[in-house]
Amino acid sequence: MKTATVKTQEACVNMLRPVRDALEVLQGKWKLPILVSLTFGEKRFTDIAKDVDGITDRMLSKELRDLELNDLVKRTVETGYPVKITYSLTAHSKSLDDVIESLRTWGIMHKKKLAADCKKHRK
Amino acid sequence: MKTATVKTQEACVNMLRPVRDALEVLQGKWKLPILVSLTFGEKRFTDIAKDVDGITDRMLSKELRDLELNDLVKRTVETGYPVKITYSLTAHSKSLDDVIESLRTWGIMHKKKLAADCKKHRK
């Protein structure tokens, strides 16, 4: 391979690494949706389940545990009767704002495009 | 449930939908990395494979097909001897710039945090 090619490849791999690091913690169908739900304030287990349509208790439980381990969600137990458990964002997950917002914006565009393409093909 | 609660839940679900739409096409370990690799210009199969460390031919082939179906990658055949096949971004995938950049930025932060936390725990 040519030296120039190797150089651009290196640049590419360096660009790629952080993206893959981020993906490692955020990948999957549910993690980002759960975090989005929590941007609306701290919530209880069942409230999150209501927001994130289609998630099962089992998945929600597992994903919350994963997110907690990565310091992306804080679990708070309010003792008393009955015990109240709430989940909330952390400083670390709040820093995901840009990611979520850009993904959201793109998602809107993408949906519009799908609709447009669909019309085209029906013609 | 209280009316106010229902309203914020509705707002949340509406916020969530586009994120989930986006995730549907972009999810997985490889799609975004492949697209990042192509932001450096059109590339051939083996070149992408070199950039995206760890991907197998099977996966790359499959993911490229998926991405092409969603108009996120363009496959170009240059006839001649030998035939040259190149992959490149489309207008649609170029619009992912913000998503990729924010994910990248967050990934860098996240890694730093991991390193910092690791130090803390060793103390």
Add this chain to the structure above:
DNA sequence: TATAGCACTATCCTTTTTGATAGTAAAAGC
């Protein structure tokens, strides 16, 4: 002639993810 590069595909297998269903303990509300 032998080897290497290109762009894959095929087969088989393992791991991970996701889903369905049921169950629990403790308290509150009817």
Add this chain to the structure above:
DNA sequence: GCTTTTACTATCAAAAAGGATAGTGCTATA
């Protein structure tokens, strides 16, 4: 006393994702 709510866990099963390995047909190169 019975049901409901809350916040889960357990078990089983299906589906999706990912990986290992090998092979193909073609060309260029040593």
